[in-house]
Amino acid sequence: MTATSSRLLELLALLQSRSDWRGSELADRLEVSRRTIRRDVERLRELGYPVESLTGPAGGYRLRAGTAMPPLLLDDDEAIAIAVGLRTAARASVTGIEETAVRALVKLEQVLPSHLRRRVAALGAATVAPPVTGPTVDPQHLTVIAAACRDTECLRFAYRSRDGTDSRREVEPHSLVNLGRRWYLVAWDRRREHWRTFRVDRLERPTPSGVRFDPRRLPTRDAAAYVERSITGAPVRYEATVTLHATADEVAARVPHYWGTVEPIDDSTSRYRTGDDDLQWLAIRIAMLDVDFEVHEPPELAERLRALSARLRRATAS
């Protein structure tokens, strides 16, 4: 019954590639009778994919949105666009879907034909990341690690710890966690025999070793909590308060809401509160608003802005 199944998939692909099809067109494309097309449509409906139909001239079939996701039939370019899109979503670190994005990416990369993989890699270098301050994570690393977590397969990699010493690790990966603007791997270190979190931007050449392991239970309920707890040397965090010489509405229209809050002070000024681990990025973000402002907190930010101001003056001195 390869014929019927593959024809159904083809039919689904056709219905996804354009929205309106008449029965006779479909019959020609799939080289079966119109009666069979009607039956195939019926089958798709049974499978839960709602195919709408209209009678009369200008009638035809159309695939509607249903209650379940149908299999997506993508052409090469679309697959690439999705892979690239997921990569950026994975490293965006701000919308709250990074972990799912990585999971989807793993699924896609598992079946991505090699010629497409090459094209994605070529484009990968060009992904739009939020301005590059601080270390970045290789999306390739993320998918390798996530696949190992999913398949309970041991992982080897080189790691540079906070104090700069390098070491080879062999771990049983448990999960990938995205916290703040960083990725962490929670894993059981096989040599040292205890749980650890690794920063993904500090590890290199992660490779699945091929060895399977039985999943262990984390001491904490959930991996994110474990990471949170284990980062006791909490990353420095700066909370900024500035007065903007613009109305709250003007500013709000230009500031994504996750970048802080804006409240009106009077008709021409407003207060902007925002925070970040990264002082440089914080400074840039505020400078980018393109309105006059005054910094109140923190002093480090004022200092950084003064330095930036001086640098810009020097840069344009000639």
Added chain:
Amino acid sequence: MTATSSRLLELLALLQSRSDWRGSELADRLEVSRRTIRRDVERLRELGYPVESLTGPAGGYRLRAGTAMPPLLLDDDEAIAIAVGLRTAARASVTGIEETAVRALVKLEQVLPSHLRRRVAALGAATVAPPVTGPTVDPQHLTVIAAACRDTECLRFAYRSRDGTDSRREVEPHSLVNLGRRWYLVAWDRRREHWRTFRVDRLERPTPSGVRFDPRRLPTRDAAAYVERSITGAPVRYEATVTLHATADEVAARVPHYWGTVEPIDDSTSRYRTGDDDLQWLAIRIAMLDVDFEVHEPPELAERLRALSARLRRATAS
């Protein structure tokens, strides 16, 4: 034969969700005999999806990357991640896959169940866009327009032209073009009876009118060329040249290559060339490099940086 086809899809879904499965597991899940599983695997192989198998204990089935994209079977969260990822890819306007991303997005949104659509919309507000300078495009508009182009369906919308006058338009959409950092719709204006390009960020409430049309031939070979030609009042473009007080290697590691070129001058300085339509964004990007520098070209950029410097000094005066 709904049973066989849906079982094949389910099998594909299982193989995509994890990498290693033994025959007996699959047989249990799908409630058929192991012999049937073997036959199903054979069928998948016939369909072109390479299923690897290993004998012996620790053996099993595994879906490899083949030469064609298999249908992607996504769970809800993954579908959302893809939708969000594609939206950012579509508005990234820099990697060169925006148009394909929109096409894939249209395909996905066509079948995206409504409860997922709502979740995507909720997340949509929080997408990471490159810093917000200049008008932004609503990704929803893009998909509506792209769907109309695909389905040769007339489109109505409100348009604010360059000089600020509003009008209602009814057009036969031809294609969506991404040029520079903007989106354009190339369409035949039905009232005025000629070809036009519309900036997508200037149009509102695009709605398919339900009327089909016969595709017309563009006077130009290709839509992108038409847009390029019709934007005679070419957007201002700034080419910047700066000297950085850092080695080319240091800088290159932090600058995506599409943001310009870096060439070494000597052991401690390098030359950076980059360009953009948007002076503000250009200035920010250079300031963001976090190294000392000198601006040579263009004078407008130097001017802008001086202004920024002054603004930062004022901001931290207290």
Added chain:
DNA sequence: CTGTTTAGGTCAGAATCTGGCCTCAATTTC
């Protein structure tokens, strides 16, 4: 070497598929 796992041939009965034919209903166009 032993146990486990996939590969695949064969068989027989059951189930399904396909195309053709027909009638009916909906809708557009003239």
Added chain:
DNA sequence: GAAATTGAGGCCAGATTCTGACCTAAACAG
């Protein structure tokens, strides 16, 4: 209002395919 077009679906007959059971072979891990 009538004609033409398009989908819905019942029915039939012949051909095809599917499934589970049983069996042997081959590969592999410990």
